[in-house]
Amino acid sequence: xxxxxxxxxxxxxxxxxxxxxxxxxxxxxxxxxxxxxxxxxxxxxxxxxxxxxxxxxxxxxxxxxxxxxxxxxxxxxxxxxxxxxxxxxxxxxxxxxxxxxxxxxxxxxxxxxxxxxxxxxxxxxxxxxxxxxxxxxxxxxxxxxxxxxxxxxxxxxxxxxxxxxxxxxxxxxxxxxxxxxxxxxxxxxxxxxxxxxxxxxxxxxxxxxxxxxxxxxxxxxxxxxxxxxxxxxxxxxxxxxxxxxxxxxxxxxxxxxxxxxxxxxxxxxxxxxxxxxxxxxxxxxxxxxxxxxxxxxxxxxxxxxxxxxxxxxxxxxxxxxxxxxxxxxxxxxxxxxxxxxxxxxxxxxxxxxxxxxxxxxxxxxxxxxxxxxxxxxxxxxxxxxxxxxxxxxxxxxxxxxxxxxxxxxxxxxxxxxxxxxxxxxxxxxxxxxxxxxxxxxxxxxxxxxxxx
Amino acid sequence: xxxxxxxxxxxxxxxxxxxxxxxxxxxxxxxxxxxxxxxxxxxxxxxxxxxxxxxxxxxxxxxxxxxxxxxxxxxxxxxxxxxxxxxxxxxxxxxxxxxxxxxxxxxxx
Numbered sequence: 011x012x013x014x015x016x017x018x019x020x021x022x023x024x025x026x027x028x029x030x031x032x033x034x035x036x037x038x039x040x041x042x043x044x045x046x047x048x049x050x051x052x053x054x055x056x057x058x059x060x061x062x063x064x065x066x067x068x069x070x071x072x073x074x075x076x077x078x079x080x081x082x083x084x085x086x087x088x089x090x091x092x093x094x095x096x097x098x099x100x101x102x103x104x105x106x107x108x109x110x111x112x113x114x115x116x117x118x119x120x121x122x123x124x125x126x127x128x129x130x131x132x133x134x135x136x137x138x139x140x141x142x143x144x145x146x147x148x149x150x151x152x153x154x155x156x157x158x159x160x161x162x163x164x165x166x167x168x169x170x171x172x173x174x175x176x177x178x179x180x181x182x183x184x185x186x187x188x189x190x191x192x193x194x195x196x197x198x199x200x201x202x203x204x205x206x207x208x209x210x211x212x213x214x215x216x217x218x219x220x221x222x223x224x225x226x227x228x229x230x231x232x233x234x235x236x237x238x239x240x241x242x243x244x245x246x247x248x249x250x251x252x253x254x255x256x257x258x259x260x261x262x263x264x265x266x267x268x269x270x271x272x273x274x275x276x277x278x279x280x281x282x283x284x285x286x287x288x289x290x291x292x293x294x295x296x297x298x299x300x301x302x303x304x305x306x307x308x309x310x311x312x313x314x315x316x317x318x319x320x321x322x323x324x325x326x327x328x329x330x331x332x333x334x335x336x337x338x339x340x341x342x343x344x345x346x347x348x349x350x351x352x353x354x355x356x357x358x359x360x361x362x363x364x365x366x367x368x369x370x371x372x373x374x375x376x377x378x379x380x381x382x383x384x385x386x387x388x389x390x391x392x393x394x395x396x397x398x399x400x401x402x403x404x405x406x407x408x409x410x411x412x413x414x415x416x417x418x419x420x421x422x423x424x425x426x427x428x429x430x431x432x433x434x435x436x437x438x439x440x441x442x443x444x445x446x447x448x449x450x451x452x453x454x455x456x457x458x459x460x461x462x
Numbered sequence: 463x464x465x466x467x468x469x470x471x472x473x474x475x476x477x478x479x480x481x482x483x484x485x486x487x488x489x490x491x492x493x494x495x496x497x498x499x500x501x502x503x504x505x506x507x508x509x510x511x512x513x514x515x516x517x518x519x520x521x522x523x524x525x526x527x528x529x530x531x532x533x534x535x536x537x538x539x540x541x542x543x544x545x546x547x548x549x550x551x552x553x554x555x556x557x558x559x560x561x562x563x564x565x566x567x568x569x570x571x
Contacts, residue, residue, distance in 0.1 A: 055545030
């Protein structure tokens, strides 16, 4: 039986990045079957999972959700949010849930809402490790139970199954913790029996919204339309279009290997994928296949604390100092450690001289006219980091290096106060696959009747 | 053989994280014929990328051609895990510059 077209409206690349109201209204006029958005990424680094906070602002997330809920309630559509709050742990989900409830109250909306959690207990991970069911995603290293115990938060990327359960229980708004990025866009179509390979590949593109169009944008709306044997993409802003190249280029984006995209319970095989231009700046995609994996695995993401950071920022314009900066900074590092007994890290980032690429920088000739210096200190406590940063900064400011003729001060300090305490530092320490018997078991769901 | 700067032929040259442990480099060509010519001579190898970045070939995870985007992609092990102390590019978005200096053989018109 031939299924009707299934239309999915993707408003923005990340919930809170914003989108033009006009593009969104145009999408709503086309009568979509679903409004979905991805709210997360590991790209902003380990800090946000560590502290349980979002990398987007509350007011921006609220503004995007107001428009999305208005569209979904008005047309009686499902609205699915993936990786709530940026990292998808319990705190991130609660933060997003409070925004949704606030909007429902202010606007008088009623709906059934599923909240699906993705936190994994360290005990469950260690128990799976002992059965040989946890393995690193290379180049992430092997870990020990001791390393797992250092994590402050661990989340798993859910697949389609928990979201399908929520849909089957009649939920209109589905708020997911950590989620494989395409799932919010693909799960309802998979439930309706569409090809999971096409549904997931379409979701893979929709989760980045107009980034895959040309000119690209992380803050504009697109529509994906799924059929039995293909899907089609269109921009909802006349200033952008999809081309075969822009679509194919996006398939490469942030991926290790464009032909093989692993996810929960299987992988997307894009070896047979074809891109075909259509009139009106649209593209048709065919041939993408889902290959189920046995056993079913989910990806774990965890972070552990790595101390406290303090930084100080200054410029240096004196060519005599710039000429011997490497040895001066090494002396400052040693003097600071000796004088304060500090045993943490003291890092100097010299912008203008290999700060961006470090050891991989191929162009090392010549002396820059000026450099920017970020002094970075990481200690066991905020106080030890503050103390060592203060000592390093004041010592460098007045350091009498050989050949010095500028005797008043070595640094153009950018701010008063010159030192900035940055709080806790986190590092990724779990980036592993875990085998699961039941793809739903790790992802508990709560269902609420939300009323104003 | 005549060579030209890669910037004469490429529409996109970029770098980005592929997860927190990997860095991926993409070069996309404007003209399919330039792409096919360089692909057929297998110009882009692990050794070439390793040389440009001063890293051992063991840090090259994959070099793969992608016909649909006239693209070649190289993924390497990140020198520092994203966001860990000492990392200098959290998103990995500014590690492409060495590719811009590359000169590539020019096909006969």
